[in-house]
Amino acid sequence: MGWKEEYERWMKSPSIDVNTKKELDALTSDELIEDSFYKTLEFGTGGMRGETGPGTNRMNRYTVRKATTGLAEMIKRKGQKACEKGVAIAYDVRHYSREFAEEAARTLAYHGIRVYLFKDVQPTPVLSFAVRYCKAQAGIVITASHNPPEYNGYKVYGDDGAQLTPESAKELIEDIVNIEDELSLPIAEEAKLEDIEQVTFIGKEVLDAYQENISKVILDEQLVKENGSKLSVVFTPLHGTSFQTVTEALKNNGFTNVHLVEEQVTADPEFSTVASPNPExxxxxxxxxxxxxxxxxxxLIGTDPDADRLGVAVKNNEGNYQVLTGNQTGALILHYLLTTMKAQGKLPHNAVMLKTIVTSDLGEKIADKFGVKTVDTLTGFKFIGEKIRQYEETGEATFVFGYEESYGYLVRPFVRDKDAVQVALFVCEVAASWKVKGKTLLEGLEEIYQQYGYFQEHLHSMTLKGKKGVEQITGMMEKLRKDPLNSAAGMPITHIEDYQAGIRIDVSAQKEDKLTLPLANVVKYFFENGWICFRPSGTEPKMKVYFSLKANTDEEGKDVLTQLKEDVLAYLK
Structure with missing residues (x-):
């Protein structure tokens, strides 16, 4: 069925509510109608995300009902016990987030599945914790993370509190795809959610338990007790969900000298004080x-709207504030964590650090120094969560830290997704440890660079919206595979990893080896002192290009990185 037929189906449907009908009437051009209906909003391994509005390619109550009905069918196949375990649901501050959460709750209740619903907005990591605390079968969070205000999204979590693995996501996607008419799906019709037998509202008990676990993130209690109040902290939730949880975590654990960015404390779905609510x-x-x-x-610390990402800024030698990259913050956390655990005799003999394939190699260099194994995963914290579960079940390794370059970190696995709340607290401990030595975080980072080498990283994102954008991104990935770069910045390409084909190519020897990670639409080029990775975003209309290299000095690294970017972007045009 083409986009015009889909549009007519929605226009003529007796099931369409009054508000959606008005929104359909407001689509005044063929271009708007086509973009709203030319495809079905895709439910990928990380859920679905898109602009809000009417249509099959938009986030609305009907696409939410469709996704939730698919989840309900998947849960029902697992039996009555799974239905009784239920689903925990949280939502952020965005337009329609509460409404979409309630649509999901009513849909699940109709199918006889228990629901644990937060009464107010909560960070994504709190949802991950709630799934585990309530012993639920699954979790849903309504959020579009740091996307622009017109977006919203829907993420699904497994019973371990981690986002669905590709295998489970594939099963769910099949259930969703098999639903032909999203407009006629039934939901529990009671006027009030409180009147629905299957719905239980999550109360203070879960939030208190989360904060108890947050306090366990502190490693050096004496350091924090003596110096926490001396650390001057500026915090912004960027209009999102983390204001209460972060401020409570800092106060409970001795960081009382906290200054709030008052203009950004209030929840605001328009994120009106920033061009983008993204600490990156x-x-x-x-x-x-x-x-x-x-x-x-x-x-200075800032969280994105659903509080799974954390950004950090600190004064440089010129006295100006510099925002650290995710790789830099991750290196500072990892170095302090391993140093302190070793000093306390608490570093496990089989410790493992997890990072993604687009995260700096500096973390691996630090881990090696402490005898800690590094394991790379595909991009997406669900793969880190999957590994944590695997290690707990097999006992083959003990998780000590997980992170990704896109400002996502996890210190303690009582949450199975990146958690800006626990890391906000931990970063303050790291900053306090350097302040005691008379140093800033940047000066601490310089010491790390001097010991392990100067690493430079950069992410270049190209936003390419709509049908044309999809075609452009597809064309770029085809070029990378069929007509690969031979060199960049004067450095020969030595290896190419094609994660879609599952192969690693030795360019000079023309030899192929198999990759062990799951298949993904990613291509990574290696040269002697670094790599370039190309990855279409799974949640945004973006083509992402990651650069990473090691140099002898900071200036040398910056010069080579500049030339690398110029050569690669010219090649992609």
């Missing part, structure tokens, strides 16, 4: 930096 974007720290200058902040 340096502009998002503009107001926090102003506060930092006023109060002489030692460390």
């Amino acid at each position: 974007e340096h502009e998002a720290f503009k107001l926090a930096i102003q506060y930092g200058e006023k109060v002489n902040g030692d460390v």
